[in-house]
Amino acid sequence: MHILSLKHITKHVLIENIPDPPEFYLPLYGYKGVLKTIVETGQYVKKYELLAQAEDLFSTAMHAPASGIIEGIEIIEGKPHLKLVNDFKETAIDLPLQKSVQLEPAAILEILKQYGIEGSGGARFPTHLKYNLRNEDVDVFIINGAECEPYLTADYALMQNKTEALFKSIISIQKIIKAKKVVFGIEKQNKELVTILKAFYSLCDFPVEIKLLPNTYPQGGELQLIKSITKKELPKGSRPLDHRIVLSNIGTLWAIYNALFHNKPYVERVITLSGEDAVKKGNFYVKIGTPVSHLFNLSASKKERQQIVLGGPMMGKAVTDYKSPVTKGTGGVLILPEIQNEKYNCIECGYCANACPQRLMPMEFARYAKTENTTQLLSHRLLDCIECGACAYICPSDVPLMRSIYHGKEILQNTIAL
Amino acid sequence: MNLNPHIKAKKNSVSAIMFDVIIALVPLVLAAYAAFGFTAIWLITTAVITCLVTDFLFNALYAKKYNSFLDGSAIITALLLSFTVSPLTPWYVVAFGSFCAIVFGKLLWGGLGKNRFNPALLGREFMTAFFPIMSTAAIWSTNSIRNIKDFHLFANDSLLGMYSNNLVFKTTGALGEYSMLFIVLGGLYLIIRKRISWHIPFTILTIFLCGTWISSAYDLELKYSIAGMVLGSIFMATDMPSSPNGYPGMLYYGSMIGLVSIFFILGNVRFEYLSYSILLLNGFTPFINQIFRPRAWGEKVDYAVKTEKIFLLTLAIITVALAIITLHYYDFIKYLIYIYIVYITFKFNFSFIKNIHNPI
């Protein structure tokens, strides 16, 4: 399905800095589970200091984005966040210096783990686990440059302006995974990147390719991207590594570069600030934990019936509490007018089924989630839904498709758990 | 709280879809006016007003929805219904048909989008069942009231010229059938606007024309109106709620309509062959949707099982078609309509009314 890309708004602006917020709310949750804080309320912490970590299988870490005082844990939208009051002194701790070029694979993985590097596309899977192979061969290392969400251009800006950094990052990762080739997947609408990327091929001692992808939504979805690049149609839930594929997101590469070459833990990322109701628009370096209220105050033309969306307009989450922060998986913050719903009956137009990247029949989810018919929900393969929102975007009747999908999945989870 | 997505496709609401269909139908109203003047306009207006009033009253009474009659679907039903009748049809018959189309064809199913059958065609069957005059040949002798006899865009002296003139304007048949050109243009407009897809009309017409061609090889002369076929396959068979919603399903559905209409014509169904075929396949649409469910991402499909299901479905459709030919022969179709009335009224009272506020 084609959707309006709205990227031109922020596509060709450079990445800029914005002032840090007076308070940070650092998310104490990651891919799975909760991070344990290792600092106390009232404690003074320096920039880059380790604040919390999880020691389970999916271990990852959270560092201070600025120096200041810890003010305890606050629950925002049902999730714990560590509040840090910025003293704007930027007193940083000394981190042991690395000689990144000479690092061994094991040492690189250790840095990724210590510095809290996570997937930046949304799911926030710990990166050191992703690259930690057990003798598997990797055929292709896919760089996900398909930012298929409208408005978002953060990855585009990185590819355009930080190309060398991204390549350095790729070369370091290649030391670990040794993929036979590296393929950039970028959308046709961004084909001007091809020449920029090609200029750096010479740095690599492995083959690099660029694959131009159609401008359809959701091209950046993991399964859709893998199909476009390798022709393999992986069922949902299967591990790309089992098919000798490793994927990484542009934002993740940037975080890896900062960790390996600038000795910086993951405390900052690039996001796009945009949206119909945003005044200040562009791509910005933003600290993890920056509450959206800070960005809203910088950018919004305040109006009635506005909403702030963390992430893209299709899959992002509308915040109810403006303290909600930018996380390591947030690619953008959008200020959008609330959409008005039409609310007609489903007219069986089939638009939703045609738009569905997973080739499901979303109207059936609406039908059977209402009656809580788990057999039908399963046989219509609700669990294959990737929650991309394409069906609800196109539905002319505004049938509550997403509500049914989430509700249906909840029912299924409960029945499976029983 | 608002769930994702936070943007919507523009100009894509139900009323926008309905408006597009109306745009595609308006030229046919003009052609009807050219052919039969105010007689035609009067019938069409009767249908539109009856449909709107019925829709409003019923929705206000049962669903407490006061503006849903404005969604445009009632107007489309009215136009399509009036397009299937002869200009000589008495106005009260059209009013009756329009009323039944809306009530028994749409509202008793629970409203917009929930109907299993095409309301306009159902309304037409109601007229035939309750007014025997509708199935006589007399109602089609329209020469006496014709407004302008013919209209010649091309010189009429060659075969090609005559043929082309007939495509542009030809004053025989039902109210919507006078201009093949406008029908096709309307269809193309809807395809370009993605309101219908080419699959259904294309397969109906291909299979149908193949069928007539094969029959002619056996010296069977088929009596049909090609403009009526095109009108029906573009505007009636593609009605969203009553037709399948995936492309493979549409191809199957279209082919079966084409095939079954040949059967009906061979079975001496004189005027109703297309509406019978469409209504028959409407009844099978949910099964078609089930069997032709698209293969989900990464799913492995057992094609042997699928083929068997398609085979059985085809068998069922053909059996029902033969049954209908028999009923038609003995003039029993009206009893089918009576049974339908009882069935749908019960269904509404005991089940559909509970879901009247459910969007699906």
Ligand code: SF4
């Ligand atoms: S949200 Fe789920 S059902 Fe809807 S289009 Fe995306 S994958 Fe398909």
Ligand code: SF4
């Ligand atoms: S897009 Fe909406 S109206 Fe159309 S079939 Fe899907 S749920 Fe029904």
